[in-house]
Amino acid sequence: MTTTHIDSPVHILTEDSPDQPTPTAELSALYRGFEKELLVPLWTEIGDLMPAHPQSKATPYVWRWDSLLPLAEEAGRIVPVGRGGERRAIALANPSLGGKPFVSPTLWAAIQYLLPGEDAPEHRHTQHAFRFVVEGEGVWTVVGRDPVAMGRGDFLPQAGWNWHAHHNATDKPMAWIDGLDIPFQYGNETQFFEFGREVISDQERITPARSRSERLWAHPGLTPVGVSAAGAGTPLLAYRWEHTDGALTDQLELESEGFPGVVEPGHAVVRFTNPSTGGDVLPTIRTEMHRVRRGAETAVRREVGSSVYQVFDGSGVVSVGSHEWTVTRGDLFVVPSWQPYSVRSEAGSTDSDSGALDLFRFSDTPIFEALQQNRVQVEGTHS
Amino acid sequence: MTTTHIDSPVHILTEDSPDQPTPTAELSALYRGFEKELLVPLWTEIGDLMPAHPQSKATPYVWRWDSLLPLAEEAGRIVPVGRGGERRAIALANPSLGGKPFVSPTLWAAIQYLLPGEDAPEHRHTQHAFRFVVEGEGVWTVVGRDPVAMGRGDFLPQAGWNWHAHHNATDKPMAWIDGLDIPFQYGNETQFFEFGREVISDQERITPARSRSERLWAHPGLTPVGVSAAGAGTPLLAYRWEHTDGALTDQLELESEGFPGVVEPGHAVVRFTNPSTGGDVLPTIRTEMHRVRRGAETAVRREVGSSVYQVFDGSGVVSVGSHEWTVTRGDLFVVPSWQPYSVRSEAGSTDSDSGALDLFRFSDTPIFEALQQNRVQVEGTHS
Amino acid sequence: MTTTHIDSPVHILTEDSPDQPTPTAELSALYRGFEKELLVPLWTEIGDLMPAHPQSKATPYVWRWDSLLPLAEEAGRIVPVGRGGERRAIALANPSLGGKPFVSPTLWAAIQYLLPGEDAPEHRHTQHAFRFVVEGEGVWTVVGRDPVAMGRGDFLPQAGWNWHAHHNATDKPMAWIDGLDIPFQYGNETQFFEFGREVISDQERITPARSRSERLWAHPGLTPVGVSAAGAGTPLLAYRWEHTDGALTDQLELESEGFPGVVEPGHAVVRFTNPSTGGDVLPTIRTEMHRVRRGAETAVRREVGSSVYQVFDGSGVVSVGSHEWTVTRGDLFVVPSWQPYSVRSEAGSTDSDSGALDLFRFSDTPIFEALQQNRVQVEGTHS
């Protein structure tokens, strides 16, 4: 992020920018007066601040699972996990966000890695978080003292200010993806953080297949009357792949039978939602699973705010702005604000199955819906 | 409901009522003047209109399944079902509501009966409705052209103004319970009704195990993005016993393990909710399933508004106001507004199993929550 | 309200009702069986219970101020006001609601009368209430110990469960109109009532022009941060005629200038609203002031639910269903559910001014909006 030099503001003017006042000695003197009093005129900055539509500082970019995972493994070998560093998490840093560990201006995405027997210590923070597992199993995340198993395809949200720790109860290392609103809270300065207990109790080291949250909240359309769903996010701490896969399968079968369900031909979507409200699982992050039939292509969409996708299964070709990538299992990519995006599902070079392309997506949309700033434009339609 | 004679208003005064003005000739003349001008003074009516707490016109009462079912069967034998009468439904008429088919001032409860091969014709109405099945199977209710199987333990809501019909696709008759807000809408005069098609299509005569609504909406915490949940009630048309039973079992097991879940010792409750909002399935009717462990007894509660219960399984002793009944499978009873209510689960005379008492409940609570008129008082606590 | 005799249900069948089963001995036996078990079949009642559109039990009717006021004065002469009777209020009793003091199935409207120096004792109840003053002044209503002056054109809402009393601080009697949801709460059995102090304090006998509630809440668009607006209804206890008149005048002037504002040509409407929510002042009652230019006529409207109007000023001809009345200051009339209604503003026989017709209106609409049962149909348009 460059510093603004107000004596020579021309560098931020774009083609659409206005003509500037004629440079004169008295204009320079005025600008020096502004600078001295910590003032900046609108007329030199308006092109940057008030563009015709969002011009993201972020760049569309893809991170390859084949590159991420070995680095996480190497970190597992040489970087301990413990109090202070808190988590062995390695974040995607968008190439044009100044080296910050921000995949977009609002979102954080990281690969986290835990060795057999390791614990990540308990803490809590106002940042909202989730985990998503593209492969592996064996770690239990303990949220509010409730151990929650993590396995391939599972989605595990955890709203801000809940105590949480992780422990690997097996003899294999495990990696997964963390998503948080760290950049949003960083930019807006809303963060609080507290350390928890140094060691979790034995009772929390049990390894049940179902968490207590699921036993209370994962029965469809059934609300437990004896407990409260108070708090900022969902009381359901695990959304299992079995259910997600079933829901997507049902949508595509309904499409084949001629009934509504998919968002567009060949494209099924489920949103992970808070069963106590029907709304997003977290106040600042929307999460969805998309399934695109082999051969199908999505309409080109632009949306306010940014999204991150991870390929869960299958292969395809993704187009974001002027970028195009072939992606396969585990790859992550970012779609910055208002960049046109579409994806086509097709067999990868090393991919002989006939399956669909499954994409996990998270975005900052709930922020903009809450503030009435959301806009979506689909191919040729008007927002 | 008696007519009020304002010349002799004393008949409505209770012990709590105020002294009345001294009867004089001019008072009588005044009262005749009121009557002539269609006026009624507050001071003669206040005891009835503004009691210290609700004094229900309805009476606590129990209807026995053993009496209901044979009458429904007999109606099946001699009363045809078809356009005009619309449904072979027989309603519970509270003994003190003037012979109206109202189980309480706001609620309708009826047994409905359909013979093999019969259809109940399509129509729609603003009254909100549900079906609950205490025994049997074989009927599909077709809501918005989506055939929905009905079986023991299933709960099937259907919000107002949805087209619906029923057809019995098997070779056995079937009975079930209908609940509606007919009295509430009758009292408030909000009813609309339309006849639908005379005959439903062959495509609607298919008998799938899962309705399309379930394929879209019965995946826990997962919202289909491609369809809308617009309208007054839940988009999910069937809540299967398998899930309800599982949720209640989980709550009681959590209680045994020392964790939260039940509403009080030995008493598990799930509420049927709209997955798109987390709120009640219908704007005017709340529905729940209660499970009381053998031997457990619930606290005495009073609530604004009325409830109807049906015993789904097990046996017990119910106390409502000064009434007490032993109840068993299929029995229905009503708890009028602000009447103290509790239930004890115990083995019935013909009941050798060791199971719990399962009670289906519906009430008018959402009306009073929406209007901020709800109150609940639990044993010795204050509202 | 007639008793239903289920052996001869034909009396409730309308033209639209279905054919009934052929009367036979076994049908009679079945019906006797129903009666014995407190059951009523749907097929004999459906025409009454589920009409094509609301068929109100209430009758359109007008009460004349010239008749009401003398009876209230006479009541003032011979009926004391005090604990027990609580209020010298005389209610409008719709001619077809069985002699109950109900102007419609949901609403209560009464004239209340207080002599110089009299107090109406303090109490509170869950019924929501308001007062509206068509003429006179001199009474202060004391709500939550805040004395609120009442004068011509003032509207004074008071949500349920607020303590309130009235005192006439002047040397003239005063009459006004009370509106409550007594019938709605009576039908739904949600009423609570408590007596307050026998005598209000001297501090509450002050007679300020502005109540404390107005000093906090009657500044347009300005919310006092130091107090809470918690509770079921508006924190603002008086809506003064000066403001209401100004708002209506502004709307008609905007119309004359060619700008939006009126609801239809010549017809200005303001709704009394809760400044802390922008919604209705009471959870169950909507209140509005309508001004119809001399010579203008409103479109014919049908609405779910009932309304009561009082002429505040001017004269006109009202049409409700098949009824038509000429009305003038103080007259009250009721529009039952779904009855077509319109009004034409015109000079009355004794009315030589050129002013508009001002109508105060209250209705039960918030109930039906909260429960998604509201419908409105305007002349030739479809709901």
Place this chain on the structure above:
Amino acid sequence: MTTTHIDSPVHILTEDSPDQPTPTAELSALYRGFEKELLVPLWTEIGDLMPAHPQSKATPYVWRWDSLLPLAEEAGRIVPVGRGGERRAIALANPSLGGKPFVSPTLWAAIQYLLPGEDAPEHRHTQHAFRFVVEGEGVWTVVGRDPVAMGRGDFLPQAGWNWHAHHNATDKPMAWIDGLDIPFQYGNETQFFEFGREVISDQERITPARSRSERLWAHPGLTPVGVSAAGAGTPLLAYRWEHTDGALTDQLELESEGFPGVVEPGHAVVRFTNPSTGGDVLPTIRTEMHRVRRGAETAVRREVGSSVYQVFDGSGVVSVGSHEWTVTRGDLFVVPSWQPYSVRSEAGSTDSDSGALDLFRFSDTPIFEALQQNRVQVEGTHS
């Protein structure tokens, strides 16, 4: 904003930061691997990203009216206003936000200046805006073709995406303050902008004392039924000083009489609110007027998010974090997130009156309330 060099991350560690892994050759190699793949570890950044509480990048700072106004006048002399530059607005640039024209991470505050006869051209943008006038008059802001007069003490909100222009209809220049959420929308990349007509019509050059929006919406507790309040912000475009002053006066008088109203002793606050919702006037900006009695001092408060204050009248001493300033009419200062803030009202050196200190405040609080991230801590109490 400094660039992060991940090979030497120590520069961002604070006292609270964790010990880092022992620097070794293989750790350096790992970090180079991260850098190559555009990855950044959490453990080097956590102290900056996840502090115990917000550590604002912004600095508490005061801008003096005596310095601002002459610069605005000089800009009026030499910088034209017109299409392209759009507005002669000069923004406060927080000293530690990299030279950006951002008074805080989320808020924009500027002085705008318009000469006699000048127009600022019509445009619209998604950024929410308001104007506040500390002195002067003569400009009409035309919002949605409705001319709105601006005078001392008036507050004029204008929600995003409304067309607006300004024109100075008098023979004197005028200055005022603009507040917007430009930095918030810049950071989140939600901005849209459109140019409007080049010239506003003669009909919009009229100079009424009351805008049409006020004629519809500025009657206390009265909602016009014939118009819609749709859109993201308040339909009321002007909140006049007369009302604001009256409301604050009433609160302090109530305090003197012993009644509730003020937020704390000697401190009255009114919030500018949307009359159609009772909520904030803009989705992202809260606005209030504070009056502190001469001699009174406010409790020390910390809040999530930032506030900007302008002294409207009186003098006082402001404390923000470790900064303390004496402020007087027109001075502006910023309170960054979670910085302790209090103010004491006292006579300034050149200020002989006995009046109170009036402070206009705006903040980003609605953002954090909508997202459940708001926290407030008052002197010694816990959040």
